[in-house]
Amino acid sequence: xxxxxxxxxxxxxxxxxxxxxxxxxxxxxxxxxxxxxxxxxxxxxxxxxxxxxxxxxxxxxxxxxxxxxxxxxxxxxxxxxxxxxxxxxxxxxxxxxxxxxxxxxxxxxxxxxxxxxxxxxxxxxxxxxxxxxxxxxxxxxxxxxxxxxxxxxxxxxxxxxxxxxxxxxxxxxxxxxxxxxxxxxxxxxxxxxxxxxxxxxxxxxxxxxxxxxxxxxxxxxxxxxxxxxxxxxxxxxxxxxxxxxxxxxxxxxxxxxxxxxxxxxxxxxxxxxxxxxxxxxxxxxxxxxxxxxxxxxxxxxxxxxxxxxxxxxxxxxxxxxxxxxxxxxxxxxxxxxxxxxxxxxxxxxxxxxxxxxxxxxxxxxxxxxxxxxxxxxxxxxxxxxxxxxxxxxxxxxxxxxxxxxxxxxxxxxxxxxxxxxxxxxxxxxxxxxxxxxxxxxxxxxxxxxxxxxxxxxxxxxxxxxxxxxxxxxxxxxxxxxxxxxxxxxxxxxxxxxxxxxxxxxxxxxxxxxxxxxx
Numbered sequence: 208x209x210x211x212x213x214x215x216x217x218x219x220x221x222x223x224x225x226x227x228x229x230x231x232x233x234x235x236x237x238x239x240x241x242x243x244x245x246x247x248x249x250x251x252x253x254x255x256x257x258x259x260x261x262x263x264x265x266x267x268x269x270x271x272x273x274x275x276x277x278x279x280x281x282x283x284x285x286x287x288x289x290x291x292x293x294x295x296x297x298x299x300x301x302x303x304x305x306x307x308x309x310x311x312x313x314x315x316x317x318x319x320x321x322x323x324x325x326x327x328x329x330x331x332x333x334x335x336x337x338x339x340x341x342x343x344x345x346x347x348x349x350x351x352x353x354x355x356x357x358x359x360x361x362x363x364x365x366x367x368x369x370x371x372x373x374x375x376x377x378x379x380x381x382x383x384x385x386x387x388x389x390x391x392x393x394x395x396x397x398x399x400x401x402x403x404x405x406x407x408x409x410x411x412x413x414x415x416x417x418x419x420x421x422x423x424x425x426x427x428x429x430x431x432x433x434x435x436x437x438x439x440x441x442x443x444x445x446x447x448x449x450x451x452x453x454x455x456x457x458x459x460x461x462x463x464x465x466x467x468x469x470x471x472x473x474x475x476x477x478x479x480x481x482x483x484x485x486x487x488x489x490x491x492x493x494x495x496x497x498x499x500x501x502x503x504x505x506x507x508x509x510x511x512x513x514x515x516x517x518x519x520x521x522x523x524x525x526x527x528x529x530x531x532x533x534x535x536x537x538x539x540x541x542x543x544x545x546x547x548x549x550x551x552x553x554x555x556x557x558x559x560x561x562x563x564x565x566x567x568x569x570x571x572x573x574x575x576x577x578x579x580x581x582x583x584x585x586x587x588x589x590x591x592x593x594x595x596x597x598x599x600x601x602x603x604x605x606x607x608x609x610x611x612x613x614x615x616x617x618x619x620x621x622x623x624x625x626x627x628x629x630x631x632x633x634x635x636x637x638x639x640x641x642x643x644x645x646x647x648x649x650x651x652x653x654x655x656x657x658x659x660x661x662x663x664x665x666x667x668x669x670x671x672x673x674x675x676x677x678x679x680x681x682x683x684x685x686x687x688x689x690x691x692x693x694x695x696x697x698x699x700x701x702x703x704x705x706x707x708x709x710x711x712x713x714x715x716x717x718x719x720x721x722x723x724x725x
Contacts, residue, residue, distance in 0.1 A: 240279040259289065288300055361675045364566060364649075364697075367696060398592070401600050424576065425580065427571070431529060433571065435529070438583070449491065451494045453474065484518045487521070492524065495545070496529045499647050504648030532562040555573065557572075559572075563614075622695070629703055632708070637711055649695065651692070656718075658718055662677040
């Protein structure tokens with residue numbers, strides 16, 4: 208037996224092969240051999256001017272059958288990594304596609320800037336290849352992935368599982384796979400949306416929000432976050448400024464920052480966000496949650512909304528209105544959407560079904576000028592095509608059947624009872640007077656007295672099985688620790704009294720602690 212293959216001894220080849228070949232593995236042996244040989248070729252261990260070892264010889268070195276090596280060689284030939292030369296044997300391939308043509312059609316994409324690559328070491332250096340997030344300095348919203356394991360989840364963004372209209376929703380899912388609905392549920396719609404759902408939106412969902420629009424002004428998205436991502440990807444350029452509420456919606460900040468925007472904080476008070484002409488002048492976009500501000504739940508007043516539109520129009524700024532929970536208002540009359548007051552087409556309305564139907568379904572929508580919707584549709588096509596046709600048709604049927612509004616009315620009544628119970632229990636158990644709280648939204652923003660540390664309270668509450676959000680997380684700048692957010696969408700009605708009692712215990716414990724050194 209020859210003991211030198213391309214400058215490497217049989218023993219060395221066998222030692223390297225043991226890293227790739229495991230006779231006890233479920234993977235076919237010839238594929239393991241192929242992977243070993245492929246790596247050896249990529250590392251340049253076989254010289255291009257010398258034939259590869261014969262299948263008989265390599266089988267002896269690797270301790271496998273000759274047929275196994277032959278099968279591996281056949282796959283490498285099919286992949287173009289080795290080539291057969293008549294009456295000479297198998298050799299490493301001498302021709303590989305290494306670069307794009309120098310010239311191309313006029314529609315070809317512009318060349319990407321050159322980038323130095325690290326010296327190959329066998330393993331990909333992903334840290335060097337992946338871009339660093341542009342929002343590393345921003346807070347991250349608390350995920351609470353294990354919220355359902357806690358007995359007292361005071362969270363606004365998760366559903367109360369027991370109250371979900373499962374039976375009615377299942378009927379809609381089943382109907383969406385029958386008769387004339389089967390094709391719309393299963394087809395590739397390319398860049399289109401489900402006609403039934405869009406018509407239901409235009410006819411039943413948007414008019415109560417003050418909007419009368421046509422299907423050409425609506426696009427369905429995978430939740431509000433995809434809507435914001437599409438808008439940022441399409442409209443925001445490097446160096447643009449986006450004015451955002453402070454405190455505000457952290458996830459939106461990350462989306463805008465990663466698109467290259469600079470974030471400008473807007474003050475929020477009991478009347479909503481303050482947007483001056485100077486704010487609009489320095490911003491290409493203004494992002495707002497006017498129905499129920501995220502996270503304080505205050506509603507932007509009508510006078511403030513009119514002032515926002517005047518400032519945006521005078522300075523030619525665009526406004527993104529994120530109306531994430533207007534449908535679940537349970538007290539008082541809903542305030543008209545900002546979009547319904549807009550006469551210039553500069554308000555882009557983002558809506559979602561997450562806060563009522565369920566966040567896991569990931570269905571939302573954008574209402575805007577038809578030209579913008581068309582551009583968003585084109586952009587979405589080459590990112591995700593379209594949201595699930597089955598879910599879209601099921602939701603359209605759910606709305607059309609009347610089940611959506613029936614379940615929504617029940618949900619509002621249930622939320623009203625939970626809100627009233629929460630307020631009563633907070634007044635009973637808090638060790639300080641309850642400050643004024645907006646009557647809307649899915650949470651209560653609780654500001655504590657001097658010495659109150661909301662971040663510390665969340666830690667102490669979690670030990671008692673209670674989940675609330677620290678207010679500190681929602682600030683872009685000048686972060687304050689004197690607040691917590693108490694949601695009441697996820698928690699069961701009967702769990703609220705005991706949950707508030709335990710939360711009050713955590714607050715008293717925190718207030719009794721000595722102040723931390725500055």
